[in-house]
Amino acid sequence: MSEVLSGTAIIVGAGHAAGELATHMRDNGWRGRISVIGEEGSLPYHRPPLSKAYLAGTVTAQSLLIKPMAVFESANIEFIGGVRVNTIDRAGSRVHLADGRTAHYDRLILATGGRPRPLPVPRIQQRTPDNFHYLRTLADVDRMREQFKPGKRLVIIGGGYVGLEVAAVAIERGLNVTILEALPRVLARVTAPELSAFYAARHRNAGVEIRTDTQVEDVQLDPSGNAITAVVSVDGSWFEADLVVVGIGLVPNVELASDAGLAVDNGILVDEFGQTSDPDIYAAGDCTNHPNRFFGRRLRLESVPNALEQARCVAASVCGKPKAYVSVPWFWSDQYHLKLKMVGLSQGYDQLVMRGTTESECFAAFYLKDGYLLAVDTVNRAPEFMLAKRLISERIRVDPCRLADEGIPVKDLLTHP
């Protein structure tokens, strides 16, 4: 093991997971070369503010950097930005870069993340109209922000977190906002109907128009073909637009792995240490499909905490200090003054317990199965969020009546659940 620590580690990707991998590998004793190769030119930066404060223009791009260059320099980490890794030559332990360079690795770590799920409309596949946007990168938001002008008609396709966060910023900026959601309710993939109804009502009160059960079929372009003028739904409805933002999910970047013959199934398949089907190659972050002990199944998550926490475990494991990734997923989303924080995965719950009322805009929705907590969605309720993290990770059985009783302090729910 000690010889490999003086070898070369290549990290593909330069997002949250990649940055964390690089510094933690150094901390865990990797003495040899560490190269981070990112397709984006930037050092790893915070993505969550892209659809919030950065879109609103209240923070600068510089302030989004997770760690300054000096941290990577002092850890002697090489950063190669703006270059794509095209292929992995596993037999030769090499990667081939798009600029023609080739690099040898002793250990390869894939932190390739994901890309926005494309809108399946043939008319825009050849050429992206100037007022058509996805939201994943700084460059995406820089381009979008220029068109964020009061009075403009914004059509958002997709009523998930990205769509709702963009809507909140846009309506406060004075745009006319319409959300088109294919399913019967917003946030349908991630929360209970009660939460969806709460968020839909909050957005409608702010002036956002929400159309559910509305699947987009086509767009209309202006004569130049450079700009969308309207979005057309399957039932033939037209939604006139000055700009369009699409947030319909993420596609994990697995092609590099699958082309190299690594096992891939809705993400790059890894074990609890982040090792792929090739023992010299690991993966971390949004691109992985990994086992989760708490939920007894494999998960592919799109989340910052997942990327960071998994990266720390993988960094240790690569350095010969195997550390299993054992973590309860959690997420957050800020819209208006509502701080939504979620822990766990609610899929399969048999009981929903509310603590506080949605009218108060300060409540927690607990999802239980067989008396155990699966997940919680909290709105402006940080104590319950922190409580739920412990209840789920320590698998503490809870009394639903006590959870619902606001007369009982949250702290007491931890000691006498």
Place this chain on the structure above:
Amino acid sequence: MPTIIFIQPDGSEQRIDAPLGLSVMQVAVNHQVPGILGDCGGSCSCATCHGYVEREWAQHIPVAEPYENDMLTCAADVTESSRLSCQIIVTPQLDGLVIRLPPTSR
């Protein structure tokens, strides 16, 4: 530039020059202080930048907003000195500030 002193549970110290206006969390992250992660980027969403502020320093720091205290309610190893370091901004008055790391910091 003010100096901030981070002390680990084992007593080891890091003394760091802290630029004015940065959060104490970002200062720690920029110098790889173990135990301060700042996973949410300072949006007061994760409690991975928990530290103890010694009593004599507390008077030089604005008191915690209710939201910060809420995050600390069920965090591990919370004491009366607990703060989330992402919510403490470096000012000239904080030269010599001591932040102690809790025992369970990951």
